[in-house]
Amino acid sequence: MTWSSPLSRTPFPRALCRTLAAAGLLIAAAGPALADIPIATAGPMTGSLAGFGEQFRHGATLAVRDINARGGVLGEELTLTIEDDVCDPKQAVAVANRLVGKGVVFVAGHACSGSSIAASKVYEEEGLLMISPASTAPELTEDGSDLVFRVCGRDDQQAEVAADYIHRTMPEARVAVLHDKSAYGKGLATETRRKLAALGQTIALDEAYTAGEKDYRAVVSKLKQADIDLVFVGGYHTEIGLMLRQAKTAGLEATFMAGDGLMSPDFWGVSGGEAEGTLMTFSADPRKNTAARAVVERFEADGVEPAGYTLYAYAAVQVWAQAAEKAGSVDPEAVAAALRAHDFASVLGEIVFDRKGDVSVPGYVVYRWSEGSYDYASKLED
Structure with missing residues (x-):
């Protein structure tokens, strides 16, 4: 395995590169700058x-x-x-x-x-x-x-914010936790489920779905049968938008919530305008x-x-x-x-950055989608 010097593009084995750098010899070996x-x-x-x-x-x-x-x-x-x-x-x-x-x-x-x-x-x-x-x-x-x-930030950090918001605003809600089996979706769902359980929230349904499908009516049916009030989804906007459309068609009135996988302007269009009231976690708006x-x-x-x-x-x-x-x-x-x-x-x-390479303060907050855009959920409640 080799690494190329960014100045010379000359290939060096990584171990040798470390040795040369430590000895102060890498520049001499590098040749003329590009x-x-x-x-x-x-x-x-x-x-x-x-x-x-x-x-x-x-x-x-x-x-x-x-x-x-x-x-x-x-x-x-x-x-x-x-x-x-x-x-x-x-x-x-x-x-x-x-x-x-x-x-x-x-x-x-x-x-x-x-x-x-x-x-x-x-x-x-x-x-x-x-x-x-x-x-x-x-x-x-x-x-x-x-x-x-x-x-x-990290999923365990945004999961904590999501779980706290759910338990604070809907403490008696019957919650379903869904995920798309991806590293992101499953990880976020797992962390949120764990934190909700620690708060004493009722987890009435725990279900996986397959990303890329077009028909989520079977999942929606399970949500209706379990009398779900809030659906937390670890996944991306493409599938969640379709799920919302099919949920509304089926008469499911549950609130949907997800993480930063909804942070796309395409989400509203995919949902067919059915994303009104959908919640999501993301950092405080950097704009x-x-x-x-x-x-x-x-x-x-x-x-x-x-x-x-x-x-x-x-x-x-x-x-x-x-x-x-x-x-x-x-x-x-x-x-x-x-x-x-x-x-x-x-x-x-x-x-x-900390020792692991994570940022120290991600600052997650909760947003609500409304009329094609999103804003802080707390602001909309005031």
Whole structure:
């Protein structure tokens, strides 16, 4: 297994690269510098979850543009490669290997937790640093990798907020917990179920469904038979939107709630307008952050609404660039050390990474969908 120096693209075994870097000899071995530093973003650029890929594309592209306009990183311009993993772990592994072959030194990706977990194994082995803008499964940062980070929170953190909200506002509700069997969906559902049970909430139904299907009437029927008041779903907007349409047709009046998998403007359309009142957890809206104001204006000038994970993708590139400057190198291990050693100003606010590569304060809140958009649930209740 080899790693290529970002300055020379000369292949070095990773162990040798560490030795040379420790001895201060890597620069001498690297040869003349190139005129660019290759980085990448990876996510679902096509397929049913392509909306998240578009958020990544817009966020990373503007971040690179802004950084290059200020002189780049260590005096060199960034070049951005965009890769499509279709939110499929096998495709993500193929993408990771392609990026290694291209000499990329940093990846702002991936989106779906299953893809990020699979790709991270390649990146760790080959010595490539990743910062996920959106993958929330705890397992991503639990294996001790020193090259894996994320700028979003974790499922156990958003599950705590969801469970607290459910128990506080609907303490007598009969709750169903569903998931789509994915690393993200199952993980979020499991954490939410556990936290609800600890609060004494009644879990009347626990069910899995298959992502990508078009008919969820059997699941809806079980929800009706169990007299469910609230349905918590670990999954993505495409299936949840269809489930909502079929639930309304069947006369099910239960409230639906999910995590950040609903953070797509396509959700309302998929639901056929039946998402009124649907709840979701996500961080406090970064678009309203003072630190993001100028960047949001540049997005809007480009005709882009920086919703969902757009600003998270921007922040992933932003903090990597700052860490590289602090490290005085784009060597992935040097940048990883800098990421853990410093605080970073970003469009999301101050970012501090812990030993695992997680951010210290994700700040999840509850939103409610209404009339095609979403707002803070507490604000709508006031």
